[in-house]
Amino acid sequence: MPKRVDHEDRRRQIAAAVRRIAADRGLEGVSLNEVAAEAGISKGSVQHYFASRDEMLRYATTTLRGGIEERIATPSEPRVRDLLIALLPLDEAGRDHALVANAFVVRALKDPEIAGHFRTGHGQLRDAVAALLVAGQDAGDLLLTGDPAMEADLLLALVAGLGDAVLLGYQTGDEAIALVDLHLSRIAASRER
Structure with missing residues (x-):
């Protein structure tokens, strides 16, 4: 048979x-x-x-999205910080995922279909971060002064830049995490206004 x-x-x-x-x-x-x-x-x-x-x-x-979903698997009540830190290349699997994604980004510049996959994936990730920001605001942990989607785009841009810095070795993983925490502290509800 x-x-x-x-x-x-x-x-x-x-x-x-x-x-x-x-x-x-x-x-x-x-x-x-x-x-x-x-x-x-x-x-x-x-x-x-x-x-x-x-x-x-x-x-x-x-199939790249599956790798992202595995990396951002978070506790049952995830916080935006958990998701952002999971996107950084802090271990071998994260490094490999970032290298693959970066290789495909270059390809996407000349391939509209691949670029479309990246736009769709980014939109879904932005929506997830924005939802976590709104949840944090509803829980009283965050004070958002603007549009959650715009703040999500800013956070994702920060993490993308930090990810490249970690890959290239001019930031350590701990330094990248500290910078994410610094930015999040600026929208934390506990800060004085």
Whole structure:
């Protein structure tokens, strides 16, 4: 009896291989041959699931969100700080995720489909941060003076910049966390106005 293959599972397996290569060598290292070797399957199998390298990269971009969701898994009552800290590359998994995301950002500059995936993902992340900001304000922990979505965009820009600084080694993880805390202290309800 021939072995049954879960096609979506195989596509995810190939995308995981793309992400591992991208974390190690950037997208320049991603070829059908390299992906096949990394995934432990034949080049023909990769081509069966993806007609081209571009199609494979576009699909791999759709799987980046899963990595973010794993990284930002927070307590049952998450706070905005928990989510922001989880986005920083503070450990090997976080570093790998940031390297892969950065590699795809460069690709997104010339690929509208990949850029669309990033815009959608950023919008969802911004909405999650804004909701946590509103929850913090409702709980009396935060004092927002402006639009929660704009504050969320500011916080995400801060974390993105700090993430790059940690990757490049001119900020430590602890320094990045301290800067996130400094910004959050500026909207904390306990501060004097």
